[in-house]
Amino acid sequence: MKKIVLVGNPNVGKSVVFSQLTGSKVMISNYAGTTVEFTRGQLSTNDERYEILDAPGTYSLKPSSKVEEVAASLVDQADLVINVVDATNLERNLYLTAEVLERNVPVIIALNMIDEAKHKGVKIDLEKLEQLLGVPVIPTVAISGEGLRDLVEAIPKARSIALPKKETAERWSFVGCIVEEVQVIVHRHHSWLESLQDASLKPLTGIPIAALVLYLAFQMVIGVGEYIAGFLETYFFSALYEPVLTRLSELLGGSGFLHNILIGRLIDDAIAFEESMGVLTTGVFVEFGVVLPFLTVFYLVLGFLEDSGYLPRLAVMLDRGMHSLGLHGYSIIPMVLGFGCNVPAALSARNLESRRERFIACTLMAVAIPCMAQLAMIVGLVGRFGGAYLAVVFSSLFFIWIVLGLIMDRVMPGYTPSMVVEIPPYRIPSLKAQAKKLGMRVKGLIVHATPYILGGILVVNILYTIGVIDFLGILFAPVIQGLLGLPGEAVSTLLIGFLRKDVAVAMLIPLGLDARQVVVGAVVLAAYFPCAATFTVLIKEMGVKDMFKSALIMITTAITAGFVLNMLLDRIVPAAWLAVGLVGLALILAVVFGSNSDRRELEDLEKAS
Amino acid sequence: MEKSLVEMKPGQVGVITALKGGPGFTDKLGQIGLRQGKTVKIISAMFNRGPVAVCIDNFQVAVGYGKASRIMVEVQSNEENSPGR
Numbered sequence: 001m002k003k004i005v006l007v008g009n010p011n012v013g014k015s016v017v018f019s020q021l022t023g024s025k026v027m028i029s030n031y032a033g034t035t036v037e038f039t040r041g042q043l044s045t046n047d048e049r050y051e052i053l054d055a056p057g058t059y060s061l062k063p064s065s066k067v068e069e070v071a072a073s074l075v076d077q078a079d080l081v082i083n084v085v086d087a088t089n090l091e092r093n094l095y096l097t098a099e100v101l102e103r104n105v106p107v108i109i110a111l112n113m114i115d116e117a118k119h120k121g122v123k124i125d126l127e128k129l130e131q132l133l134g135v136p137v138i139p140t141v142a143i144s145g146e147g148l149r150d151l152v153e154a155i156p157k158a159r160s161i162a163l164p165k166k167e168t169a170e171r172w173s174f175v176g177c178i179v180e181e182v183q184v185i186v187h188r189h190h191s192w193l194e195s196l197q198d199a200s201l202k203p204l205t206g207i208p209i210a211a212l213v214l215y216l217a218f219q220m221v222i223g224v225g226e227y228i229a230g231f232l233e234t235y236f237f238s239a240l241y242e243p244v245l246t247r248l249s250e251l252l253g254g255s256g257f258l259h260n261i262l263i264g265r266l267i268d269d270a271i272a273f274e275e276s277m278g279v280l281t282t283g284v285f286v287e288f289g290v291v292l293p294f295l296t297v298f299y300l301v302l303g304f305l306e307d308s309g310y311l312p313r314l315a316v317m318l319d320r321g322m323h324s325l326g327l328h329g330y331s332i333i334p335m336v337l338g339f340g341c342n343v344p345a346a347l348s349a350r351n352l353e354s355r356r357e358r359f360i361a362c363t364l365m366a367v368a369i370p371c372m373a374q375l376a377m378i379v380g381l382v383g384r385f386g387g388a389y390l391a392v393v394f395s396s397l398f399f400i401w402i403v404l405g406l407i408m409d410r411v412m413p414g415y416t417p418s419m420v421v422e423i424p425p426y427r428i429p430s431l432k433a434q435a436k437k438l439g440m441r442v443k444g445l446i447v448h449a450t451p452y453i454l455g456g457i458l459v460v461n462i463l464y465t466i467g468v469i470d471f472l473g474i475l476f477a478p479v480i481q482g483l484l485g486l487p488g489e490a491v492s493t494l495l496i497g498f499l500r501k502d503v504a505v506a507m508l509i510p511l512g513l514d515a516r517q518v519v520v521g522a523v524v525l526a527a528y529f530p531c532a533a534t535f536t537v538l539i540k541e542m543g544v545k546d547m548f549k550s551a552l553i554m555i556t557t558a559i560t561a562g563f564v565l566n567m568l569l570d571r572i573v574p575a576a577w578l579a580v581g582l583v584g585l586a587l588i589l590a591v592v593f594g595s596n597s598d599r600r601e602l603e604d605l606e607k608a609s
Numbered sequence: 610m611e612k613s614l615v616e617m618k619p620g621q622v623g624v625i626t627a628l629k630g631g632p633g634f635t636d637k638l639g640q641i642g643l644r645q646g647k648t649v650k651i652i653s654a655m656f657n658r659g660p661v662a663v664c665i666d667n668f669q670v671a672v673g674y675g676k677a678s679r680i681m682v683e684v685q686s687n688e689e690n691s692p693g694r
Contacts, residue, residue, distance in 0.1 A: 059640035064633075089668050092642045120667055168636060172644065185667070197669070201662045202619070202653040316671045320659035328673055329660065418673020420641055423662065425669075598658060601675035608631030609679070 008084035010057030016142040018054035029306035033351035087117035106158035121186035225294035294376035307429035324594025325405025328419035338369035342534040368401035377505035385515040391579035402586035415600030456499035485566040528558035614677040623682035
């Protein structure tokens with residue numbers, strides 16, 4: 001089967017073309033770096049079947065990040081290249097085209113977003129472009145499917161022209177000549193979206209916009225998530241599901257091994273969804289009654305942020321602050337994704353340039369960004385003690401995020417270069433695309449989480465039954481009881497946290513903790529170690545050695561943070577003051593100590609020039 | 610007048626005259642569209658050594674302070690002060 005590789009600059013719509021051609025479902029967003037790995041699919045035409053590979057976006061075949069390396073290596077294996085070109089950005093896109101044409105591989109060009117180019121007043125002479133490049137050029141609007149049939153029909157006409165190899169400057173002048181000949185730009189007035197575009201980049205308007213967007217996103221996820229969870233609990237779990245399980249419990253005789261596994265322990269002779277810890281009770285409840293509602297709302301909000309093109313603007317607003325942590329603004333994308341699930345977040349860190357940045361980003365993300373599944377449980381559990389305690393959990397994680405970043409940026413050799421990223425235009429998200437994306441993500445959650453959640457609960461029960469938990473409780477008592485002030489049994493939550501953090505938080509409930517203990521438990525569980533799924537991906541991304549270092553940082557941080565909280569909270573400082581104090585202190589530290597990468601980069605550029 | 614990108618004000622337009630850094634630096638910026646001879650317009654600059662957002666041709670790019678301070682521009686006009694705007 002012939003291999004067709006889709007190549008192009010970031011955010012030109014390669015994945016849209018791919019999913020239209022192959023019918024496969026892939027993640028699509030409006031920012032550079034959505035695709036970090038290649039995806040395979042198949043395309044059958046009347047005469048032949050092709051394998052299609054969707055490469056991550058790259059500006060050049062001379063790669064500058066791990067993601068771009070993937071793209072460059074795919075071009076080497078291609079039997080045919082479909083070069084997806086953004087019609088609104090002809091010059092920059094054609095540089096890559098020029099590089100591809102220098103390879104000995106047949107090429108066709110999909111001149112995508114031709115509709116948007118027209119709106120922007122960009123006119124392109126297609127025939128002349130085709131003539132100058134020597135390969136077929138097909139205008140497309142991938143998102144609506146326009147021109148894709150022509151693209152498929154043009155596959156046999158692809159030509160390899162193997163232009164002579166050029167130096168960078170020569171290539172740019174080659175591209176410049178072509179653009180001069182084929183493109184006319186007509187000036188036109190700003191649309192309202194474009195005015196909003198500028199407003200969200202200017203500090204005076206951009207910072208309030210960023211604050212508003214984050215606030216609304218947070219309120220939406222917590223508020224709507226809680227509402228749906230409450231609704232499900234009342235109308236499904238209590239009204240319909242509980243009677244069925246009660247009957248089952250009776251049938252099983254109310255105790256015994258099977259009863260313990262399926263139903264769990266009865267609390268006051270009744271099933272308690274949060275505490276019973278059976279596969280069918282707590283397991284099903286945690287996944288479908290708590291995690292799923294919150295995660296669905298989160299992904300709805302995230303989908304909108306991704307497709308509108310807001311995330312890169314948020315990156316600009318936060319760039320200065322994040323540079324203090326040895327990251328730059330674009331690292332906000334792995335962080336935001338991390339709130340959904342840490343796994344895709346770790347993958348998206350590949351877009352970052354250096355190993356140093358990837359290490360800092362992955363470590364900070366794994367330590368301080370709880371995934372939505374865990375967050376939903378934390379909100380449910382800690383929220384009972386009042387908003388101030390919840391605020392302490394969030395502000396502690398924020399404090400850890402800032403201080404750990406400051407320390408890593410100081411201690412690690414080298415520096416994090418400042419960012420240079422393209423800001424895509426705002427686009428109004430299509431409902432159909434949003435629904436598809438949400439569907440993929442929710443399905444992904446159910447498929448991937450179910451075995452871990454149910455498995456986690458199964459393991460807890462078995463470990464309890466054979467006495468392992470009691471043994472570990474005694475073994476780790478000095479740390480768990482002495483430093484963290486938690487009951488010895490809490491060691492079981494740390495064990496299970498490796499499987500599923502949401503289940504682990506749920507396991508704090510039957511322990512009957514007070515407010516301080518719950519806060520300590522939640523923070524330690526969030527920070528101490530990534531869950532198994534994230535851990536596996538992190539090892540792949542960072543390598544065993546870096547993962548080991550990262551893990552040491554995580555464990556040390558978690559114990560220190562837990563100890564400090566245990567000492568301060570309610571004993572010395574009331575919750576509300578502690579929350580405010582932690583945020584304030586973190587910000588002051590960032591301002592005072594946060595110019596390390598800045599200074600080192602300037603020194604380095606000075607030397608190089 | 611030649612200035613670095615970080616010294617320009619929002620609304621100002623200029624032509625890039627030099628990228629002061631090693632070959633990796635010029636390549637990387639060049640690929641995204643910041644090259645000698647290109648006309649840039651400043652959209653915004655964050656305070657306290659934050660990134661600069663510029664418009665080149667038809668698209669927008671954000672450049673962090675460190676890189677932006679090494680991009681030299683011959684400032685052509687100050688659109689904000691010109692009449693009719």
